[in-house]
Amino acid sequence: MDIKKIHFVGIGGIGISGLARYMQAQGIDISGSDIAVSSSTNYLKSLGVNISIPHNKSNITSQDLVIHSAIIRDNNEELIEAKKKNIPVLSRSEALKIILKQKRVFSVCGAHGKSSTTAMLSSILNKYGAIIGAESKEFGSNVRAKKNKSIVFEADESDGSFINSNPYCAIVTNAEPEHMEYYNYDLDLFHSYYKKFLKKAKTRVINAEDEFLSTLKIKALRLLPSKDIRDIKHYLCDDEPYSSFSLYNNDKFIGDFEVWGFGFHTLSNASLAILASLDDLDSKEIKENLLNYKGIKKRFDIVCNNNRCIMIDDYAHHPTEIKSTLDSIKYYAKLKKIDKLSVIWQPHKYSRTINNIDGFSKCFKGVDKLIILPVWRAYEEPIDIDFYGYFRKYSPLFADEINRNGSKIEILKDNNILDVLDSGLIVGFGAGDITYQMRGLI
Known part of the structure; x- marks a missing residue:
């Protein structure tokens, strides 16, 4: 599909707005609509995106593709108009298959910590684009809008769409059962999605102390947080929280690192991001780039x-x-x-x-x-x-x-x-x- 123009319905949502901003950076002509003005719509408008409030069928003109957020229903007038004009209509999760299929995706998922881990990984791999489920304080957005074959992406397990993220490197922070209503409260079905996600990736980094992930017989870099993260110190710098630690993997010394934030979960997230970066950067550059991470909005x-x-x-x-x-x-x-x-x-x-x-x-x-x-x-x-x-x-x-x-x-x-x-x-x-x-x- 040759895509030059995309219209986003429900563009104010953080997931959809991030996708729209990223596609704009790839050279796509973007437009969108939502039911009300928000900080996301104002931000996109400031970047030259044509935003319409509220939804109106007149917004559907000659786009090549219409993408809608999960809360948009089939009776939305813009979706109806697009179908009348034979313009393909996809949900965000369906669109990921098309948008990410040509990308080298560092895909992060898990019940907890995925936004922080994605933001940390984006700080480290800062020459790549990024789409995060929360605003990184480093660059004041949930998107690092760079045109590059590689992208750091926060994948969403709440609706199963993470398996559509085309992972080159799959990073799983944990697989604690969450959003089980989507999986019909079937734990085997829930776990099967994680297996599919990991199987698709060329490289994998997992928290091997997770109850489920520890059972998987797959080739992966396995973080054992309680063993691999050592010499932890918490301190304040200009009244900001920081931690220093030494990271090992299979008893091999990876390096000494510092990261914004306190708590063992923060160090575990940082360690996963570091391990996922080792094929692309040396430990010295990883250490320097990780210092650019300043947390994410609404987390501590x-x-x-x-x-x-x-x-x-x-x-x-x-x-x-x-x-x-x-x-x-x-x-x-x-x-x-x-x-x-x-x-x-x-x-x-x-x-x-x-x-x-x-x-x-x-x-x-x-x-x-x-x-x-x-x-x-x-x-x-x-x-x-x-x-x-x-x-x-x-x-x-x-x-x-x-x-x-x-x-x-x-x-x-x-x-x-x-x-x-x-x-x-x-x-x-x-x-x-x-x-x-x-x-x-x-």
């Missing part, structure tokens, strides 16, 4: 830092992620000599919450104060969950919302202020609108 994202309190916004919405981030935060609190930790948790989706309720009930250990917000339902029907019963050991405060008021967080219930957080470490967890509440944007 410090949104307020003054003499009384530090506020951190974090996207973690699974108990494994929350526990790992809290471990990092405790290192940070120790170095900052802060002894008070308050957590605001917005559960994300009823299905995820109830499927992982035991893990959630344990992951807040060591927290001084826990505030629980209503479930961010994400289009799901409500499920009755006994939050008080599961979390009573934390003596939680149940609230409707929070209000950022300068360097304070007001905890609201029925429009009344229940409490005010204005000292110590204050952390917000969740993948819903808590990120905007923490930043005072709503």
Whole structure:
């Protein structure tokens, strides 16, 4: 298919916007539409992309291809018009087969840590293009828009589309069961997708301490984090969190490295990125380039830092992620000599919450104060969950919302202020609108 013009329906979504920006860098004429203006649509518009708000069938003219996000339904007027004009219409996951098929793809997937690992790998392989599922603070975007045969790509296991990412190098951070509704809650089916993904790759880098990945009889660079990552030190540099460590593989010394961030999960992610880069760069250049990584937005994202309190916004919405981030935060609190930790948790989706309720009930250990917000339902029907019963050991405060008021967080219930957080470490967890509440944007 000779593609010169692509229209993206639902272009404001981070996955679709990233794909659009990347294709523009490859010389493709891009246009798009969405239901409302967003930071993504404004950014693309500033780059010369023709953006239409809202959807309208008149946007479909002479494009060679129409790509739509997962939330766009078949009755969308632009999709209907494209089909009338015999313009191919593909979902994002279907389009990946075409867009990435000629690329040398460093494809990163896994239940946890894939955005950070992809961003780290992009920092190391900085001459290649990149599409990440979150904004890299290094270059202020989720896309490194470079025209190159190689690309660093965050692949999505939530809808099975990662097997369409044409992996040259497959990097798997872990394979903990997640998004199981897509896989009909069939663990064998879920694992079969990872096997297909890895089988397609020429080279592979896996976390060999993962319960499932450790069983695979495939040729791969196998990271054993508890054995291979040594001599760990956490420190502050210009008040930013950094870690240094030595990396080994099969008892072979790879090098000494430094990376932005705290916690063993951060070092594990960095180590996977380093191992995936060894065929392309020497360890000296890898070390230098990794220092360009400055974290990603909404992951250990410090949104307020003054003499009384530090506020951190974090996207973690699974108990494994929350526990790992809290471990990092405790290192940070120790170095900052802060002894008070308050957590605001917005559960994300009823299905995820109830499927992982035991893990959630344990992951807040060591927290001084826990505030629980209503479930961010994400289009799901409500499920009755006994939050008080599961979390009573934390003596939680149940609230409707929070209000950022300068360097304070007001905890609201029925429009009344229940409490005010204005000292110590204050952390917000969740993948819903808590990120905007923490930043005072709503």
